[in-house]
Amino acid sequence: xxxxxxxxxxxxxxxxxxxxxxxxxxxxxxxxxxxxxxxxxxxxxxxxxxxxxxxxxxxxxxxxxxxxxxxxxxxxxxxxxxxxxxxxxxxxxxxxxxxxxxxxxxxxxxxxxxxxxxxxxxxxxxxxxxxxxxxxxxxxxxxxxxxxxxxxxxxxxxxxxxxxxxxxxxxxxxxxxxxxxxxxxxxxxxxxxxxxxxxxxxxxxxxxxxxxxxxxxxxxxxxxxxxxxxxxxxxxxxxxxxxxxxxxxxxxxxxxxxxxxxxxxxxxxxxxxxxxxxxxxxxxxxxxxxxxxxxxxxxxxxxxxxxxxxxxxxxxxxxxxxxxxxxxxxxxxxxxxxxxxxxxxxxxxxxxxxxxxxxxxxxxxxxxxxxxxxxxxxxx
Numbered sequence: 578x579x580x581x582x583x584x585x586x587x588x589x590x591x592x593x594x595x596x597x598x599x600x601x602x603x604x605x606x607x608x609x610x611x612x613x614x615x616x617x618x619x620x621x622x623x624x625x626x627x628x629x630x631x632x633x634x635x636x637x638x639x640x641x642x643x644x645x646x647x648x649x650x651x652x653x654x655x656x657x658x659x660x661x662x663x664x665x666x667x668x669x670x671x672x673x674x675x676x677x678x679x680x681x682x683x684x685x686x687x688x689x690x691x692x693x694x695x696x697x698x699x700x701x702x703x704x705x706x707x708x709x710x711x712x713x714x715x716x717x718x719x720x721x722x723x724x725x726x727x728x729x730x731x732x733x734x735x736x737x738x739x740x741x742x743x744x745x746x747x748x749x750x751x752x753x754x755x756x757x758x759x760x761x762x763x764x765x766x767x768x769x770x771x772x773x774x775x776x777x778x779x780x781x782x783x784x785x786x787x788x789x790x791x792x793x794x795x796x797x798x799x800x801x802x803x804x805x806x807x808x809x810x811x812x813x814x815x816x817x818x819x820x821x822x823x824x825x826x827x828x829x830x831x832x833x834x835x836x837x838x839x840x841x842x843x844x845x846x847x848x849x850x851x852x853x854x855x856x857x858x859x860x861x862x863x864x865x866x867x868x869x870x871x872x873x874x875x876x877x878x879x880x881x882x883x884x885x886x887x888x889x890x891x892x893x894x895x896x897x898x899x900x901x902x903x904x905x906x907x908x909x910x911x912x913x914x915x916x917x918x919x920x921x922x923x924x925x926x927x928x929x930x931x932x933x934x935x936x937x938x939x940x941x942x943x944x945x946x947x948x949x950x951x952x953x954x955x956x957x
Contacts, residue, residue, distance in 0.1 A: 581743070581778060582772065583663070583667060583770055583779070585768065588756055589761070591689065593833035594612075594833055596610055596611055596612060597612055597662070597694070600662075601621060601626055602634060603629065603658075606625075609691050612696065615831045615832065616695035616696075616831065618693070618732070619676050620643070620677040621677070621691060621692035622687050635658070636654070637655050637656060639654075639704045640707050640721045642705075642718045646925070648683070649686040650682070650686060651681060651683070652680070652721060653680055654678050654712035671733075680715050693831075697732070698940065702731070703729050706727075744774045746773075747771060748772040749935070750770040750772075751932055752954070753767060753928075754900070755903045757906075758908055782954060784955055787937070788952075789949075790887055791886050795940075798827055798829070801825065801886035802885055803884045805845055807845055807849065807881060808879030812845055826885075826923065832928065833929075835926060835930065836919040836926075837916065838921035840921050842918050848879070849879065857916065860916075861917060866908070867912045869911065869912050875902060880898065888942075894930060901916055901929050937949070937950040
């Protein structure tokens with residue numbers, strides 16, 4: 578029987594994005610990795626992990642180079658090694674895991690974290706077959722794309738599921754999109770859980786029943802966003818996706834905002850009253866911190882409801898003002914909105930959507946295409 582592994586996570590290393598600890602290699606080197614359902618590669622910072630070819634790390638002729646929506650990027654050599662997640666009797670461990678050791682990375686790639694763990698599907702875990710072993714040679718990013726033959730490799734979750742260690746499911750319990758200032762790493766609002774291989778059994782983390790959103794493609798966790806309601810006023814969302822994307826939206830644990838295209842964002846903001854619009858624009862468009870006292874009573878602000886195509890019926894997910902306004906962000910007494918401006922045709926529904934819901938990304942449901950299941954969280 579496959580394990581269910583519960584892993585404590587925190588947002589303090591990346592100032593919003595969540596990280597969890599894995600153990601890599603024969604020496605079980607502890608590394609805090611960014612947890613990202615919007616990508617698939619497992620990469621560790623080559624400044625934090627030194628491959629040990631005599632101790633069990635096996636080189637390959639595969640290399641990877643990857644970039645992300647925020648412009649960060651890395652390049653590295655793929656090795657086979659042992660990776661373990663969890664502690665005590667609840668551990669998911671697997672020898673022969675595909676791990677990229679990133680020897681080149683942009684300055685903003687890993688921050689205070691030690692790597693990134695992609696939790697999406699295999700088509701995003703692209704690699705290149707090189708003429709000779711990639712470690713310790715260290716091909717540059719340009720050499721990887723010009724000299725290599727395109728290939729894909731199995732992501733960590735897929736490898737775990739294939740070996741019968743855990744099923745291809747990952748669940749998240751999160752409370753914040755940005756660090757809650759004033760409490761540090763021990764603040765429960767800056768902590769959470771990631772559950773590998775399960776979800777529904779964690780009844781201490783959620784209440785009520787699950788709504789099940791349909792996943793349209795087994796690349797990202799692609800969804801069909803139908804509408805956004807601001808209070809009782811609805812904004813229709815065009816189904817036409819951004820070029821190159823199979824749908825108009827994704828749910829992404831590696832994004833700490835609700836990232837909407839300019840047209841959609843402006844339509845949403847227009848549904849607020851004039852004073853609320855001014856505060857939102859000051860935070861979103863000008864990047865200013867807003868005084869918590871200027872926001873007034875957050876219960877007077879309208880909730881945002883995101884309507885997604887469901888597996889059986891439409892799914893309506895509510896983001897309250899306390900989640901799209903993150904108070905005590907960057908400094909005590911200040912607030913930042915967790916709405917951001919992206920590209921038309923693609924809505925990236927990040928942590929603010931998940932902060933109100935215990936969220937299960939089930940890669941095995943619906944014939945392997947997957948579903949995303951949401952149940953209201955229990956707060957501390």
